[in-house]
Amino acid sequence: MSTDFKPRVPRQFIGGYRPRIDGVEKAHGRAPYADDEISERNYPGLLHARVLRCPYPRARIKHLDTTKAAALPGVKAILTYQDPEVVRLRPTNAGWTDAVDTVSYDKMMWTKFRDRRVLGDYGTWAGDELGVVVAAESEMIAEQALRLLEVQWEPLPFVLDPLDAMKPGAPVLHPQIAEHNVLPPDPVGGPDVFLSKGDVEQGFAAADVVIEMDTSHHNPTQGSLDPWCCVADWEEGRLTVFSNSYAADQTRMHVSQMLEMPIHKVRVISKYVGGQFGRGDTGDQPFFIFTALLAKKAGRPVKFKHTRRDSFHDTRQGALYHCKVGATADGKITALHFKSIGDIGAHADHSVFALKFAPAEVSDAALAPIPNIKMESYAVYTDRIPGCMMRGVGNSQFNFIFGRMIDGLAERLGMDPIELALKNFGHAWGVCPDKSLTAVLETGAARIGWAEKRHKPGQGPLYEGAIKRGVGFSMHPGWHAEWQEERRGQVQAKITLHPDGTVTLDAPTVETGTGSNTCNVLGCAEALGFLGVRPEDIRWVSTVDTDNGMRDCVQTDSAVSFLQSEVLVVAAQQLKQKLLDLAAPVLGVPADQLTVTGGQIHAPGRSLSVKELLWKGDLVPLSVMVSRRPSGTKTGVPYIASFAEVEVDTGTGRTQVLKLVIINDCGTVMYASGAESQQIGGQVMAMGEALTEELIYDPVRGVPLNFNFIDYKMPTILDMPAIDPVLLEVWRGAGEYGACGIGEGTLTCSPRAIANAVYNAIGARVDELPLTPEKVLRALGKI
Amino acid sequence: MSVTMRINGEQREFEIGRDLLPTTTLSAFLREQVGCTGLKISCDEGACGACTILMDGKAVLSCMLLAVEADGHDLLTIEGLPEDDPVIEAFAEQCEPGHGTALQCGYCTPGFVMTVRALLNENPSPTLDEVKEALSGNLCRCGCYAGIVKAVGHAAEKTVARGGRS
Numbered sequence: 001m002s003t004d005f006k007p008r009v010p011r012q013f014i015g016g017y018r019p020r021i022d023g024v025e026k027a028h029g030r031a032p033y034a035d036d037e038i039s040e041r042n043y044p045g046l047l048h049a050r051v052l053r054c055p056y057p058r059a060r061i062k063h064l065d066t067t068k069a070a071a072l073p074g075v076k077a078i079l080t081y082q083d084p085e086v087v088r089l090r091p092t093n094a095g096w097t098d099a100v101d102t103v104s105y106d107k108m109m110w111t112k113f114r115d116r117r118v119l120g121d122y123g124t125w126a127g128d129e130l131g132v133v134v135a136a137e138s139e140m141i142a143e144q145a146l147r148l149l150e151v152q153w154e155p156l157p158f159v160l161d162p163l164d165a166m167k168p169g170a171p172v173l174h175p176q177i178a179e180h181n182v183l184p185p186d187p188v189g190g191p192d193v194f195l196s197k198g199d200v201e202q203g204f205a206a207a208d209v210v211i212e213m214d215t216s217h218h219n220p221t222q223g224s225l226d227p228w229c230c231v232a233d234w235e236e237g238r239l240t241v242f243s244n245s246y247a248a249d250q251t252r253m254h255v256s257q258m259l260e261m262p263i264h265k266v267r268v269i270s271k272y273v274g275g276q277f278g279r280g281d282t283g284d285q286p287f288f289i290f291t292a293l294l295a296k297k298a299g300r301p302v303k304f305k306h307t308r309r310d311s312f313h314d315t316r317q318g319a320l321y322h323c324k325v326g327a328t329a330d331g332k333i334t335a336l337h338f339k340s341i342g343d344i345g346a347h348a349d350h351s352v353f354a355l356k357f358a359p360a361e362v363s364d365a366a367l368a369p370i371p372n373i374k375m376e377s378y379a380v381y382t383d384r385i386p387g388c389m390m391r392g393v394g395n396s397q398f399n400f401i402f403g404r405m406i407d408g409l410a411e412r413l414g415m416d417p418i419e420l421a422l423k424n425f426g427h428a429w430g431v432c433p434d435k436s437l438t439a440v441l442e443t444g445a446a447r448i449g450w451a452e453k454r455h456k457p458g459q460g461p462l463y464e465g466a467i468k469r470g471v472g473f474s475m476h477p478g479w480h481a482e483w484q485e486e487r488r489g490q491v492q493a494k495i496t497l498h499p500d501g502t503v504t505l506d507a508p509t510v511e512t513g514t515g516s517n518t519c520n521v522l523g524c525a526e527a528l529g530f531l532g533v534r535p536e537d538i539r540w541v542s543t544v545d546t547d548n549g550m551r552d553c554v555q556t557d558s559a560v561s562f563l564q565s566e567v568l569v570v571a572a573q574q575l576k577q578k579l580l581d582l583a584a585p586v587l588g589v590p591a592d593q594l595t596v597t598g599g600q601i602h603a604p605g606r607s608l609s610v611k612e613l614l615w616k617g618d619l620v621p622l623s624v625m626v627s628r629r630p631s632g633t634k635t636g637v638p639y640i641a642s643f644a645e646v647e648v649d650t651g652t653g654r655t656q657v658l659k660l661v662i663i664n665d666c667g668t669v670m671y672a673s674g675a676e677s678q679q680i681g682g683q684v685m686a687m688g689e690a691l692t693e694e695l696i697y698d699p700v701r702g703v704p705l706n707f708n709f710i711d712y713k714m715p716t717i718l719d720m721p722a723i724d725p726v727l728l729e730v731w732r733g734a735g736e737y738g739a740c741g742i743g744e745g746t747l748t749c750s751p752r753a754i755a756n757a758v759y760n761a762i763g764a765r766v767d768e769l770p771l772t773p774e775k776v777l778r779a780l781g782k783i
Numbered sequence: 784m785s786v787t788m789r790i791n792g793e794q795r796e797f798e799i800g801r802d803l804l805p806t807t808t809l810s811a812f813l814r815e816q817v818g819c820t821g822l823k824i825s826c827d828e829g830a831c832g833a834c835t836i837l838m839d840g841k842a843v844l845s846c847m848l849l850a851v852e853a854d855g856h857d858l859l860t861i862e863g864l865p866e867d868d869p870v871i872e873a874f875a876e877q878c879e880p881g882h883g884t885a886l887q888c889g890y891c892t893p894g895f896v897m898t899v900r901a902l903l904n905e906n907p908s909p910t911l912d913e914v915k916e917a918l919s920g921n922l923c924r925c926g927c928y929a930g931i932v933k934a935v936g937h938a939a940e941k942t943v944a945r946g947g948r949s
Contacts, residue, residue, distance in 0.1 A: 004880040019884070023875035026889030027896060029821025029861040036820035140806075223924050225825040225833055225890040274823070274890025275924050308826045513888025513925050677883030681926030709830035709922065717928040718919045725881065 005672045008729040012529060013522040014565070014737065017672045021518045021540060022511065031272045034244040035305060038231040043301040046231070047076050047135040049294055050142035051287065051304070052149065054123025054130055057158035057383035057702030058171070061121040061131050065150035069134060072148055074141035077298035080132045081121045085293050089118045089258060095350035095388055096284040099556040100488040102249045105257040112186045113348035115174045118258070118286040124173050125346035125383050126703040127312070133290050135298045158702045162320070162343040162380035173346065173381040183344070183379040189352035195360050195375035203335025203372030207326025209412055214322050215404050216768040217397040219315035219343065220685070220693045222390050223714050226274025227306035228313065230288060232295035239292055242269040243283070246276045246510040248544045249551040251283025258289045268546045276512035276555060277685070278389035280314050281350055312707035315695065317354045317387030318343035321401035331415050333424045335372040338401065342379045345386035351379045354387065358394025358479070362402070365477035365637045368428035383702055385695065391685060392748040395476060403474030403752030404767060407759065411457065418445060421475055427636045436665045436731040437475065440639040444473055447661040447724055448643035458763020466651040472756025474749035475641040478665070480557045480741030481733045482566070482630045490627035492550045493567040495524065495575055497622040499614040501599065503533055506541045507564040508552040514743055515674030516560035517542070522671055523565025527572035531610055532599035550625070558678070558743030561670045563630060566735045571626040578622050583613050631734035638665035638731035638740055642686070642749035646757040650780060653773030655691060655758055657721040662746055665728045668739040672727060675742060679725035682746030687715045690751035694770050786854035790817060791863030803850045810834040812850035813860060821861035821893040832921030835894040836860045842901035861893040869941035870899045873934040885934035887925035895921050899935050908939055
């Protein structure tokens with residue numbers, strides 16, 4: 001069942017159901033992706049690069065001989081860790097920023113965690129790019145050349161489990177950074193106990209009920225269908241990098257800083273990207289640097305592309321959470337203590353963001369009414385694929401314990417978990433019960449049939465002899481209100497009005513599928529309502545090119561959907577003024593006595609069409625470029641929730657999700673079809689994360705076993721349940737629209753909602769993702 | 784030695800050794816040699832469906848065939864579909880409330896379109912189960928399956944409305 005969304009404020013273009021602006025070119029297969037464009041046709045003399053990968057979970061290159069590889073016909077250049085231009089590179093991190101801002105080497109977010117060497121001689125996970133990169137006439141020749149390398153490896157002791165890695169005597173991955181594999185405190189994440197509010201011990205003492213629990217979230221991967229791909233092309237000492245990075249300006253900064261080149265000599269271009277999902281975060285991947293150096297050495301453009309195997313490149317951080325909660329008998333939480341141990345894999349990258357920064361944000365929002373809170377976290381290196389950014393960074397892991405705590409505490413208190421949530425959570429700038437949370441939970445409850453279907457854990461009816469059903473939910477505060485985006489700095493957009501009344505919109509952002517391009521066009525048409533411009537009169541510039549002088553607004557926090565539209569409101573006002581200034585002498589009336597509506601400029605007693613005015617003049621387009629910092633006004637946060645109904649076969653342990661209801665308070669829905677697509681689409685990742693996706697390692701050899709799309713099980717059309725997307729407008733942010741980003745959070749609550757529903761069905765807890773049949777049967781005491 | 788194949792209605796001849804190697808996959812050959820970049824190489828091992836094309840009217844995974852195996856066959860890539868193909872139109876237009884769009888990033892879309900094209904050629908009015916079964920080899924990581932199901936329905940309706948012309 002689904003009910004069309006009805007906007008709070010009806011607008012002409014914003015908020016509606018309509019096709020995407022890029023629907024036609026994408027449906028025809030004509031949208032240009034990096035891999036399509038980087039070809040011999042566009043880059044004559046193009047070479048193809050393959051990089052050596054560490055075959056062991058940990059190893060050092062003791063000796064290298066490239067003679068045979070270099071002699072292979074078709075090999076054009078080989079760059080190694082011994083080359084001076086590689087040796088002189090500074091150590092780095094693949095998470096300079098969470099992509100909201102552009103930062104230099106000195107300002108990167110994790111200055112204490114620069115554990116990556118570009119093309120180094122030391123590998124800390126099986127798959128680490130290191131040592132040697134070859135450019136050849138074809139990928140096949142480059143691959144063949146790698147096999148001809150004579151590499152003498154020194155395999156080293158390794159550790160795959162974070163708890164083992166913390167033990168004294170465990171082999172240390174990056175001794176210069178983390179003496180005992182645990183990342184030290186840093187300026188962004190803070191100390192181990194990164195949040196301490198009130199006095200939790202006192203809070204527990206004052207409680208009538210205290211319970212403790214543990215959860216384990218694994219490390220699924222983004223699974224973008226479009227593997228990383230780039231070309232480096234040098235001309236007259238100037239470097240052009242075209243790639244499927246979603247952060248052009250930051251990629252340019254990264255390349256310029258690492259290669260110590262002036263910014264104007266680096267040009268970065270991105271077009272369409274086939275799915276991002278936080279992958280590798282910004283453009284700070286070391287492969288940009290070695291591809292650029294290799295192209296320089298070869299004197300020809302070089303393409304570097306990941307195979308599917310290579311594209312298992314980073315993940316969500318696995319996290320073991322422990323929670324202790326105390327509450328009074330009437331359901332007021334008196335104290336909360338969360339402790340996490342994060343499996344960050346082989347490189348620190350953005351892990352502390354996930355483990356400390358994101359939960360700390362939740363404490364400002366949902367947990368603000370709780371008087372006593374302690375949060376601590378230990379980010380632990382292991383010799384596994386690194387964790388970096390993935391859709392819903394940190395929040396997914398946190399929600400898996402947070403929603404468990406709500407469900408478990410409510411059961412212990414004999415309360416409905418919805419009532420418990422409304423009683424305890426809100427945000428720092430509001431009162432309980434929070435309006436947004438109330439609307440989200442009440443809507444979800446109604447849509448899933450909470451009152452009828454919820455029963456005591458495991459005590460529902462039995463179907464077909466062995467099947468039990470249950471419902472569950474989880475909720476989370478949103479983290480993409482405008483004030484939460486203030487760190488982005490200036491967001492830029494440019495409107496050009498042509499003499500025939502059509503418009504070019506340059507709102508630079510790399511289109512990764514989120515639909516923000518459609519939001520931008522709708523926002524532009526809405527703002528230019530006085531011109532009578534329709535969306536089809538607007539040309540959206542899809543290529544992001546740093547040579548145009550504007551900074552792209554990165555598709556992170558799914559906030560581009562409204563940030564650029566807020567800028568366009570200002571730009572449209574300025575354009576209007578320019579138009580009136582232009583019309584004033586023509587009409588012989590001062591500009592302040594003119595108005596413009598529906599494409600007509602009105603003077604007392606007469607009017608002139610905008611097109612007529614422009615066509616009379618010098619035919620120079622009118623352009624306005626506006627930079628605007630997101631408003632920092634603290635407007636609180638909107639809420640999100642997922643409700644799930646599941647069926648568990650107690651004979652086989654198989655969980656089948658029957659229905660998911662996804663509720664997002666959006667503030668303002670910018671584009672209903674796009675927002676619903678994000679809600680529905682996010683459930684593919686949520687279902688995979690909850691039930692089927694899992695990276696599997698051979699514990700003896702320390703190598704991954706399923707870095708492919710056959711054994712890493714992403715949901716297909718047959719695996720997906722009915723999904724009911726619900727868009728609400730209850731909370732309101734700052735600005736013209738008062739919207740927020742929703743895309744990331746659509747999958748944050750679903751794994752926990754499913755796990756709670758499983759508990760409701762069978763009366764036994766499975767708190768370790770993914771919820772495989774084996775774990776369910778074990779919980780049922782059947783194996 | 785040469786191979787001949789019909790690509791999007793045009794008979795073409797290619798020289799082994801010059802235009803393709805015996806080891807070249809059909810997907811790589813079509814993209815790099817023929818310029819049919821609509822199909823995507825995403826998994827390159829038959830697991831995702833992004834490289835789906837039609838060979839003699841049947842949907843095939845072009846990454847699982849060698850280019851030489853297409854010798855004597857009739858190939859249709861997304862570039863060969865008409866501008867107003869009802870499947871393409873339906874994928875582009877889907878915005879029926881409650882189901883989302885039929886595409887987001889668009890990377891898997893050409894593969895889905897070709898699979899649906901093959902399905903509707905054989906079965907102009909498939910049931911929901913038949914649609915799901917036919918599309919179960921195509922992965923959409925953006926998760927537009929609900930919108931895709933709607934688009935298939937609309938494509939079938941459009942085809943019927945146009946007198947069965949596809």
